Amino acid sequence: MQNEFYNDFDLERSPATPLADNEYRSAFQIERDRIIFSYPFRRLQSKTQVFQSGEYDFYRTRLTHSIEVAKIGRSICDYLRARSEYLGDDFHIDADLTEAVGLAHDLGHPPFGHIGERKLNTLTAEHGGFEGNAQTLRILTELVYERPGRTKGIAPTRALLDGVMKYKALQTEWIAVDGRAPEHHFIYDKQSAWREFIFAGESIPDALNNPRALNSFKSIECQIMDWADDTAYSLHDIVDGIHARYITVGSVQEWAAGQQLEPAQGEQIETLCQVIRDNRYEPYFGSRVGLFVHGCTLVPRSGFLADKTNRHAFSLEIDPAVKAESKLYKKIALDLIFKSTPIQQIEFKGGHILEGLFKALCEHGIERGNAGLHLLPEAVQELLAAESTEAGRYRRLCDYTAGLTDGQAVRTYKRLFDPDFGSIAELV
Numbered sequence: 001m002q003n004e005f006y007n008d009f010d011l012e013r014s015p016a017t018p019l020a021d022n023e024y025r026s027a028f029q030i031e032r033d034r035i036i037f038s039y040p041f042r043r044l045q046s047k048t049q050v051f052q053s054g055e056y057d058f059y060r061t062r063l064t065h066s067i068e069v070a071k072i073g074r075s076i077c078d079y080l081r082a083r084s085e086y087l088g089d090d091f092h093i094d095a096d097l098t099e100a101v102g103l104a105h106d107l108g109h110p111p112f113g114h115i116g117e118r119k120l121n122t123l124t125a126e127h128g129g130f131e132g133n134a135q136t137l138r139i140l141t142e143l144v145y146e147r148p149g150r151t152k153g154i155a156p157t158r159a160l161l162d163g164v165m166k167y168k169a170l171q172t173e174w175i176a177v178d179g180r181a182p183e184h185h186f187i188y189d190k191q192s193a194w195r196e197f198i199f200a201g202e203s204i205p206d207a208l209n210n211p212r213a214l215n216s217f218k219s220i221e222c223q224i225m226d227w228a229d230d231t232a233y234s235l236h237d238i239v240d241g242i243h244a245r246y247i248t249v250g251s252v253q254e255w256a257a258g259q260q261l262e263p264a265q266g267e268q269i270e271t272l273c274q275v276i277r278d279n280r281y282e283p284y285f286g287s288r289v290g291l292f293v294h295g296c297t298l299v300p301r302s303g304f305l306a307d308k309t310n311r312h313a314f315s316l317e318i319d320p321a322v323k324a325e326s327k328l329y330k331k332i333a334l335d336l337i338f339k340s341t342p343i344q345q346i347e348f349k350g351g352h353i354l355e356g357l358f359k360a361l362c363e364h365g366i367e368r369g370n371a372g373l374h375l376l377p378e379a380v381q382e383l384l385a386a387e388s389t390e391a392g393r394y395r396r397l398c399d400y401t402a403g404l405t406d407g408q409a410v411r412t413y414k415r416l417f418d419p420d421f422g423s424i425a426e427l428v
Contacts, residue, residue: 004091005310010159014141014197017155027157032100034154040107040139041066046405048113048350060240062106065232070102072228073221075293076316084298086314093220094159101163101225108135110402111409112350118183119351120402123358125181127394133166134187135402140164141194143399146383159311162198163221169211170195177211185215188395205304217304223316224296231292234326235285237333238272242281246337249273255335264321265328272332288325295322350406353413358401360416366393375416376400 011027019027035041044063060068077095081087109132110116120130140161141153156164167185170192174182187195208214218226241247256269275284297317305312337343364372365384374381380400387393404412414421 001090003094005087005093006159007309009200009308010157010311012158013155014158014161014194015155026094026096028094028097028100028160031154031156031160032096032103034144035100035103035107035140038107038144038154040144040403041103043403043405044106044109046407047109047111048116048406060236062109065236066103066106068232068236069105069225069228070099072231072289072293073098073102073224075289076224076228076296079293080296080298086298086300091310093224097159097163098221098224100160101221102228104136104140104160104164105166105225105229106132106136107139108132108137108402110135110354111404111406112347112354115347115351116354116402119354120358120398121181121183123355124394124398127391127398128188128190129171129181129186130398130402131167131171131184131186131188133164133185134191135399137161137165137187137191137194138399141191158198158200159219159221159309161194162219162311163225165195165198166218166222166226167215168195168198168217169214173214174211182211186211199305200308202305208304219309219311220298220314220316221311227292227296227316227318230326230330231289234329234333235288235292237337238329239281239285241333241337242276244337246340246343247276247332249276251336252276252332255332262324264324268325268328292322292326295319353409354401356417357409357413358397361397361401362394365397366390 013027019030023030025033041063044066045061047062074095077093077098081089081092087093110120110130112119117130117132124130139153140156144154145152165187167187169186170189171182171186172189174186204214208217238247252269252273256266259265261269271284272281275281295318297319299315299317300313301315303312361375364375365381366372376384376397377400380396383396384393387396401409411421
């Protein structure tokens, strides 16, 4: 049965690429499959989510988090299709597309989690900056099938690009407003062409003509991914924190004593403590995923692009009580896990490693030109040599550094700076 929710505008690909005559999959299924079988997706298995990858087998990595986000996104699509008065069998949000968006949403994250993202942005601020979402866009459009002499993406549909592009404001647009380079929530200036593709060349209306408003303009699949992401990390970070003993009955009670909590929040804290005591927090938080899915409602909206695509003719509304519960869990995770001394020390170390590594690679890969040592893999050196501008060379070096897994970054750093690590017989 034809799904009338999508039209040719949504399915247009860039560059234009027709489906094969014998293709049995939809365009969105093809995109999902290409993401799953890509090298950048596999690398997420060794990138930090909360705790450094490889720390213990049962903690979530960036890969398992992405899989969970994709599954929650599918569940939201199925729930809305079954319950929303606006949807039906022949008019619904495509679950394959939403799954692809969820699987892809963290492809651009560098090693060492958010400290890695902040550190790379600081190091490259004068050369366009670094942002995880912008890097995801770059991977999908240019880097998935990268090799010397050619860069190639998956020829994504407008619908997929719009779903993945969580932020749409350029770095220079933020600078024009704030007078300084942004810390996050931007895309690279050269990606303005992809934004124009998403908007089909239409002028941005005055109501959206500032970075904050523009970043809030999201397709329905992007909104679903965003809430699925919130659901996954607000619930699952708590579970991993309990496993790791950062979150205990004592630490939660001590934290709560210093907060001004609403009655509903107080009850949720008591429940959290009880499920920890009873050792049933895994099934409890598993059941909360369903509650967070059921908290979604679809409402019509009008405005920019709503006349061109149903993806911008609807908004996702979240039950306020469910949203408040998610906010409470994120606050607990922030204060008891991410701000804890051991995690802050590990973050500091990750940032130190990434800074030392990036500066050494810059010195010998860019600044010294032909006089520099060959510290980079040959394929990366060829890509750098093919760039005609300094900004292009810094972007290529940033691509390489961001693409490293936690383990690769550590090993490369040791090979460069640890006298007792590595040998001349070692393969890169």
